[in-house]
Amino acid sequence: MILQALYRHYQLLQEREGDSMPGEEYSAADVSFDVHLNENGQIVAIIPHVNEKGKIVKQKHIVPKQDKRTSGIKPYFLCDKAEYLFGSAIGMRDACREAMKSLWKEVLMDSGTESLEIHALMSFLNLDNEQLSEQIQRLVDGNVLESLKSGGLCVLKFVPTGRFLHRDPTIQRAWENYYRKSSSDCESADEAKQICLITGDQIPVSQIARLHPSIKNVVGAQSSGAAIVSFNVESFCSYGHEQSYNAPTSQKSAEAYGFVLNKLLADPNHNVRINDTTVVFWADSSTKREEDWLVSLFQDVQQEAENSPMDEESMRTRVKSAVRHIRQGQKFSDTFHDLDTNTMFYVLGLSPNNARLAIRFWYTGTLGELGERVWSHYQDLSIIGLDRSPTIRELLREIAVGHDWSNIPPNMEGQMLRSILLDLPYSRAVFAQLMNRIRAESDDPKKGLYKIGAIRAAMIKAYLIRQLRVNKNTLEGEITMEINEQLPSVPYHLGRLFACLEKAQVSAQGQGLNATIRDRFWGAASATPANVFPRLLNLAQHHIAKDEEWGRVNDQRIQEVMNALPPQFPKRLSLEEQGMFALGYYHQRQDLYTKKSDK
Incomplete structure (x- = not known):
């Protein structure tokens, strides 16, 4: 195929x-x-x-x-x-x-x-x-x-x-x-013939490709190229055939697929590297519009700036602004009405395997099918503070140590692509890795990196929504882009409370703190709230008493959030509940630090 x-x-x-x-x-x-x-x-x-x-x-x-x-x-x-x-x-x-x-x-x-x-x-x-x-x-x-x-x-x-x-x-x-x-x-009239596995044509044995073409520009593979089809061990062969005669393909067909794959791999607009996997994508389209749409799903910001200019009507601008279109109530068919929804798309993941290439994943579908799934992905990601649709690479970078591409854990890219392209719940392994990074890291404003930035909060929201959707849980509809004070989730309101307590501390002691309660107590508060929150509430009373300007406002806000919580704090939160805690924290912070005129 x-x-x-x-x-x-x-x-x-x-x-x-x-x-x-x-x-x-x-x-x-x-x-x-x-x-x-x-x-x-x-x-x-x-x-x-x-x-x-x-x-x-x-x-x-x-x-x-x-x-x-x-x-x-x-x-x-x-x-x-x-x-x-x-x-x-x-x-x-x-x-x-x-x-x-x-x-x-x-x-x-x-x-x-x-x-x-x-x-x-x-x-x-x-x-x-x-x-x-x-x-x-x-x-x-x-x-x-x-x-x-x-x-x-x-x-x-x-x-x-x-x-x-x-x-x-x-x-x-x-x-x-x-x-x-x-x-x-090389041909003879009585020469035996075989069926080419690519075209289905009957071809003389002499025209079968003995060796398939070498594919170049796959990250980590040999610079001289590696083959997708090859046979070098006796157990791979059958019926006495040797080398690529075990997969009869005409020389012309083999050279054709080799040429076009090498062409796609040499074009930065048709491939992207995700960790150790080179992702190649193309469309069976007679125009460039449909291909530009697919390219825009994978291109990161740097590639985008290097390879083509941006304007308000360009395909990439429309893809990057998908989250804004979603907030305005638009659907995929509204934003991309000029595309042919019957166009076939292909996404191929290649990784090196000695002198060969391994197929990591292979997805096909029409633009209509893929577009609706990608739109659902962006809709699940949509959250306050996120004004540009993140690419798959940008999402995966959030789970890498130090936000370094090379530290993306193996297999994560395939799992993420599979979830998006097949409209499935995100992998729990990706979610667990994300929660580990949130627990381990601190803010680094100079580099524009935050413990819980907009993209990480969006990934948490999308993971939770998809899990609830597949389980047909009505709570799915309660998780919104902005703060939802009526959400029936104790972990969510615990996260909101943690944000209010942090606000009270910063308001009383100023922005120049070496470490806030988030830096010192995040892991314990999100995992074992009963052990930490009583102490944090007592500490907050000292902060409120010292803060003559905002103390009363902060105290009132804390009380409002406490009214949404049960009398006893939970002893332990599951991984998904810790995600809800982080989402509540992010939503509350966005509400606290957003001007009333901007809301």
Whole structure:
């Protein structure tokens, strides 16, 4: 199903992008060097691709087909490593250059013409090692030479025209004729056939992909790429088949899904890293609007600023302001009325597993289905003080030690995505980790981090609502965005009382306290209130007596909250009740520190 969805997206991109997509005889390659040739085939420049920091980077080129290379010597046409182009002239194997010369000459001799470009290439192939070595030493310094030896791909540019040789029409025709002839030579009329698992077509065994393409840019995987489909242990194989013949897929289909997955992974607008998982997402849409909607669910603030401008009508602005639209009573269909709700969406989570990739999760659905579920997620998150819809990464950062992405516990991202995309209760493991972080951490205003900030309070509210909803508990409707003084929950009002007691302390002793009762007593008050609250109430009376300006107001507020509590404080609160305690605390603080004119 995953490979079929990727293949369909490849076909969609062919319709949308046309000539920028590689045909059957071509594939995409990441190139690090341009080798400039003059009309006599001599090297006049070797230009590395560098960024603004001087670091060598890769550029995408559509080049003559490059089958997956494992061990042994296997040259590519017009785009290859320096070892194949220069051989012993740079201290590498001569056998590689000899194999390259044999392939290139075979292709070019079938061209039937002698253009300037072909003449230059043939002259380049006839250069001996001494001539090559002299030209290279004159043109590159030691650092570039070492970079060449490290294995980056090179392409050739014809200086008189300034055009890459692999884009020359005459040379392209020669390559296409060679490729088709080579493919037909491998077929025979009575050859056995198998069904391609991606397209369902019957294909000759010779056209089945022996090795599936390498997938690059997955965080933690090998830089050279890792395979989704591979067989390296006898127990994985069956019926005497070896390698990828156990999953028969045509070479064309395999290269198509590999190309499109690598394209998505190279585009920051179609993937995001969540801890050790790389999440890839795309839509089967002929327009960009539907894809932009999906991208906006995952992009964090930094990516958003780097990759595209924001304006009031942009898709990302509408997604980020979803919580505000919800407060205004809008539904998904109101805010995103211009989208095609029948568009199919795909979300794929990939993690490294030695030389392979592991599928962490895979979700599909229409825009209408996914949109309603995401809208429900934002609706559950909506809370006073939260003015921008948080992305999944921003939610998960709240459960990480020190708010560091690398400290997000394993598997949490998959659990959170599953809950959102399938409209299920949030994982209790995520909630437990969140409560642990609240208990352990303190405010750090300089970094904009708070023990219970708006996002953490929103996550608590959403978790509680979803748990109550699945259990059909009527209390679900009582948990509101703002403070609810009538909520029939003792832990909720205990949290409100704790906020009022803290307010009385700060009002009496000033804002410059090294530690408030929240810093000293939060854990005990939220877990074992009967042991702590009598002491805190006695302490509050001292604060109220000292506070001539606000003492009476604070005392009255404490009494009002006490009226909602039973005569005896609970001895112990469960984890969910501690969450209700934290929510009551947050709501009460927002009410205390919000100007009456703003309410």
